[in-house]
Amino acid sequence: MAKKIIFLLSSIFSILLFSYDKDYILERVEKNLSVKNVIYRASMKIEDDENTRDMELLLYIKDEKNVYVEVISSSDGNRSRFLKKDNSMWLYLTSAGRSVLIKGHMLKEGFMGSSLSYEDISENRRLRDVYDINVIEDEKYYILEMKAKVEDAPYKFKKSYIRKDIFLPYKEEIYSSSNRLLKEFYIEDYEKIKDVYFPKKVVMKDLLQKKNITTVEYKEINLKDKLSDNYFTKTYLER
Amino acid sequence: MKKLLFLILIFLSPFLFSFDLNFNYNYSYFYFYKINYFSSHDLVIDVENSNDFLKFFAQFDVRIYQGDSKYEIPYPDIDFSIIGVMPTYIYLSNQYKFTQLYLSLFNEGMNLKIGKFPVKSSFSEIYSPLDIFYFSSPFDLITLKEFPSNFLFSFSKKDITLSFVYQDNQDFFSSKEGLNLEYLNQFFNSRFFISRYSQVRKNLLSIDSIENYLFGLSLLTEHFGPALWNEVLILRSNGINKFNLQFGWDYTFFEKFYINQEFYINFRGLKTPYSDINIINKYLNKDFLIGRYYMFLTSVFKVKEKINISLNSILNLDDRSLIGVFNLSYNPINNLLSSISVVKTFGESKDEFYRIPAVFLFQIGTKF
Numbered sequence: 001m002a003k004k005i006i007f008l009l010s011s012i013f014s015i016l017l018f019s020y021d022k023d024y025i026l027e028r029v030e031k032n033l034s035v036k037n038v039i040y041r042a043s044m045k046i047e048d049d050e051n052t053r054d055m056e057l058l059l060y061i062k063d064e065k066n067v068y069v070e071v072i073s074s075s076d077g078n079r080s081r082f083l084k085k086d087n088s089m090w091l092y093l094t095s096a097g098r099s100v101l102i103k104g105h106m107l108k109e110g111f112m113g114s115s116l117s118y119e120d121i122s123e124n125r126r127l128r129d130v131y132d133i134n135v136i137e138d139e140k141y142y143i144l145e146m147k148a149k150v151e152d153a154p155y156k157f158k159k160s161y162i163r164k165d166i167f168l169p170y171k172e173e174i175y176s177s178s179n180r181l182l183k184e185f186y187i188e189d190y191e192k193i194k195d196v197y198f199p200k201k202v203v204m205k206d207l208l209q210k211k212n213i214t215t216v217e218y219k220e221i222n223l224k225d226k227l228s229d230n231y232f233t234k235t236y237l238e239r
Numbered sequence: 240m241k242k243l244l245f246l247i248l249i250f251l252s253p254f255l256f257s258f259d260l261n262f263n264y265n266y267s268y269f270y271f272y273k274i275n276y277f278s279s280h281d282l283v284i285d286v287e288n289s290n291d292f293l294k295f296f297a298q299f300d301v302r303i304y305q306g307d308s309k310y311e312i313p314y315p316d317i318d319f320s321i322i323g324v325m326p327t328y329i330y331l332s333n334q335y336k337f338t339q340l341y342l343s344l345f346n347e348g349m350n351l352k353i354g355k356f357p358v359k360s361s362f363s364e365i366y367s368p369l370d371i372f373y374f375s376s377p378f379d380l381i382t383l384k385e386f387p388s389n390f391l392f393s394f395s396k397k398d399i400t401l402s403f404v405y406q407d408n409q410d411f412f413s414s415k416e417g418l419n420l421e422y423l424n425q426f427f428n429s430r431f432f433i434s435r436y437s438q439v440r441k442n443l444l445s446i447d448s449i450e451n452y453l454f455g456l457s458l459l460t461e462h463f464g465p466a467l468w469n470e471v472l473i474l475r476s477n478g479i480n481k482f483n484l485q486f487g488w489d490y491t492f493f494e495k496f497y498i499n500q501e502f503y504i505n506f507r508g509l510k511t512p513y514s515d516i517n518i519i520n521k522y523l524n525k526d527f528l529i530g531r532y533y534m535f536l537t538s539v540f541k542v543k544e545k546i547n548i549s550l551n552s553i554l555n556l557d558d559r560s561l562i563g564v565f566n567l568s569y570n571p572i573n574n575l576l577s578s579i580s581v582v583k584t585f586g587e588s589k590d591e592f593y594r595i596p597a598v599f600l601f602q603i604g605t606k607f
Contacts, residue, residue, distance in 0.1 A: 050572060050573065051572065051573050053573060073259060076573055076574055076606065076607070077261035077262075077263070077285075077606050077607055079259070079287070085398065085423050085425075086423075086424075086425035087425050088423070088425060088428070088461065094296070095298075095357075096357055096359065097356050097357030097358055097359055097386075098357070098359040101428070101459065101461065101466060103461050103465075103466045103489065103490070103491070106491055108494065109494065209544075228347050228348075229396075229397050230346075230347030230348035230395065231347055233347075233348060233395030233396075233397070233398075233400060234393075234395055234400040234421060234423065235345070235348060235349060235350045235393045235394060235395035235400055235402075236345070236347055236348070236350075236395065238350070238393065239294065239343050239345040239350045239352075239393075
């Protein structure tokens with residue numbers, strides 16, 4: 001009888017100790033994916049069925065409303081700068097000496113011809129602010145089924161397979177509203193800095209095209225206490 | 240100022256050890272239907288170097304023309320040679336120019352830019368009278384574009400940006416200055432623009448310099464789905480206010496078809512039919528649009544991943560004459576772009592866009 005009671009109690013404790021509730025899981029995932037005040041230096045490789053292009057990126061992320069992205073060099077000679085303020089994204093055209101608004105309907109297009117969209121590059125909102133999330137657990141992963149709850153969500157529906165040890169997605173599947181698999185996203189490497197697990201190498205595959213694979217490697221990750229507001233201004237963009 | 244700029248650049252060039260270098264080469268073949276044809280080789284070299292507070296940018300353009308490069312086709316019913324206004328043809332000569340050359344000194348919230356660079360004040364795509372610092376017709380596919388010398392100081396604090404521009408023209412009276420205040424807002428991005436500039440106006444009897452004051456207000460929003468914008472502009476010269484209004488929208492349908500439409504009303508524009516004097520004055524002063532009501536259209540259709548069809552046009556709603564550029568571009572491999580364009584006008588002999596023979600343009604280019 002005593003053995004049975006001990007077994008029952010230990011089962012209850014193990015559930016309490018080792019299984020997390022939904023909010024805890026989402027909080028941990030968001031802590032890793034929606035990092036504020038960070039500067040990245042990254043390389044991006046875009047492969048399609050004909051050739052490969054490389055570019056170097058600089059990203060300043062203050063919060064979900066202030067993001068600055070600069071293509072500092074690329075193998076095809078295209079350099080550009082982007083500023084995200086609130087929901088608007090501005091692109092600076094050096095040859096025209098002006099910045100133009102990338103309209104909401106164009107944000108879903110490929111960033112510099114990659115399989116990552118402008119939204120993928122600049123999105124930094126908390127998952128729970130954008131999606132209604134259902135959490136399922138299997139042996140290896142927490143599976144997040146995310147349905148868009150705001151109109152400007154990057155995707156209508158996506159599924160994220162979260163690693164249980166580090167609370168980072170191993171893989172994400174992105175679906176159309178008709179439930180067709182559009183893209184696959186993988187985090188292949190990560191780095192731990194101050195209790196945050198940062199993706200270090202990510203791969204996005206566009207499944208609608210024969211071969212369109214984009215790999216981003218974050219070479220430098222510089223977590224700051226505070227990033228100046230002045231990086232996220234028209235003056236800095238149009239300098 | 241130009242000499243000072245040159246000296247600064249010479250002084251700084253030894254410190255600019257490493258730089259990005261880009262080449263863009265284009266071969267263009269122009270054919271004026273049943274008139275003539277010529278070709279051009281165009282090499283554009285970009286040099287850029289920057290660090291955390293200084294940027295140097297130069298764009299050098301070499302353009303070599305081959306063949307008979309006469310292209311100006313005047314109004315058919317007006318004899319310009321009698322009044323000596325315009326030669327029958329303009330011959331293009333080879334050109335070697337810095338089209339952009341500037342130094343930019345900046346920190347996070349401030350920017351000082353000196354040199355040759357473009358300045359645009361309006362939200363519009365094809366034409367706005369607000370763009371006093373530089374304007375080039377999108378239908379001019381032949382002339383080499385060279386930006387004028389400017390001095391720009393810009394300062395931002397969060398969502399507000401204040402910029403001052405001074406344009407150094409050859410004589411003091413034609414120099415231009417402008418102050419631009421921009422407020423970024425998720426509902427309405429707004430710009431207020433004020434400037435002063437003098438303008439030389441010619442007619443057959445005299446040449447006069449007119450001082451203009453320009454006040455402009457622009458609003459841009461994408462809060463309602465498609466992007467919407469409008470510009471209100473008042474040009475005050477000789478105590479008379481001239482009003483201009485512009486409004487437009489754009490949208491991409493099904494991620495394939497982009498359309499941008501703008502309407503422009505010049506309340507002081509000329510009424511049709513245009514007289515010979517109106518047309519001669521247009522040539523003398525290089526006026527771009529002289530009428531009252533216009534519609535601009537830009538549309539791009541993505542046929543396939545590497546094939547695009549586009550159409551740009553200006554329609555004069557008074558005399559219903561039109562100029563349009565149809566373009567088919569094909570990007571067979573990365574770094575190689577080919578295109579075929581046709582420029583065509585539809586109008587009567589004294590309409591703003593009078594009938595000219597079609598101009599065909601074939602281009603092939605690469606960049607690395």
